[in-house]
Amino acid sequence: MKRLLMSCAAAAAGAGLLAAAAFAGPTFDEQGRIVIPENMDRWPTVGATYALQYEGDGGMTLNTVRLDPASYDAYAATGTFPVGAILQLEVRLPVEEMAPAKGGKTQGAIVGRSLHVKDEKGGPGTWTFYGFGPGAKTGNAIPRSQACYACHDEHAGKTDTVFMQFYPALAEARARVAQASAAGQ
Ligand code: HEC
Structure with a gap:
């Protein structure tokens, strides 16, 4: 893991992306559970x-x-997720009739959270899903036999198994990178 972190930091520094803050990346306990990053709300x-x-x-x-901030910056600069990138999915129930609203829905309680991590645990370039309950400090890897992997592979395989079709700001950032490289910048 240390080697992974160091190579991430070296790659980022080499690309001149993260001069100020070293890329933290994910950390794992001895059992291979991911340590849930703090402050994901930020x-x-x-x-x-x-x-x-x-x-x-x-x-x-x-x-x-x-998306973790360091990987967001790296993606905006390169159009590629760096090794160590962490995406979090937070699922909330909708709430209606929250005064003064007369219609529509807003976010209520969290009913599920999971992580998608480019940790290369299944080989170069691979991602792993991790699930975790409320208040949990660590999350277990979801076995590769689960449907999560098949759906993400089938419908988002061309974009690193990340559902870019639902993330317009990232897709726009990637398009800007492609445009700049086509223009030879
Ligand atoms: C049938 C398709 C399908 C299956 C099965 C599925 N997902 Fe996804 N997943 C999606 C779609 C579509 C999104 C787009 C964002 C959303 O849900 O709002 C997504 C987004 C995500 C994200 C956000 C990052 C990303 O990769 O885009 C995570 C994390 C995630 N899913 C975890 C899981 C986990 C864990 C499982 C299995 C327990 C799972 N998914 C199963 C379709 C699927």
């Missing part, structure tokens, strides 16, 4: 969806996807 939001239905009867939920 991470940049890259996606917000309402009532997206894809896992059977998921109910009406408001989902927020956040």
Whole structure:
């Protein structure tokens, strides 16, 4: 792990991206559980969806996807997720009739959270999902036999198994990088 972190830091420094702050990346305990990063609420939001239905009867939920800040900066500069990137999916129930609103819905209680991490535990470039309950300090890796991997591979395989079609700001950043490199900058 240390080697992974050091190589991330070296790659980032080499690209001149993160002069001020070394890229922290994920950390794991002896059992291979991921240590849940603190302050994920402060991470940049890259996606917000309402009532997206894809896992059977998921109910009406408001989902927020956040990306760790160092990886956000790296992605905006290169159009690629660095090794160590962590995306968090937060699923909340909708709440109605919150005064003074006369209609519409807003975020209520959290009903699920998970992480998608480019940790290369399954080989170069691979990502792992981790689930964790409320207040948990660590999260367990979700086995690769679970449906999570198949759906992300099938419908987001061309974008590093990350659902870029739902993250417009990141897609726009990637397009800017592609445009700049096509223009030879
Ligand atoms: C049938 C398709 C499907 C399955 C199965 C699925 N997902 Fe996803 N996942 C999505 C879609 C679509 C999004 C887009 C964001 C949203 O939900 O608002 C997403 C987004 C995510 C994200 C945000 C980062 C990213 O990669 O885009 C995480 C984390 C995530 N899913 C975890 C899981 C986990 C954990 C499981 C299994 C328990 C799972 N997903 C199963 C379709 C799927």
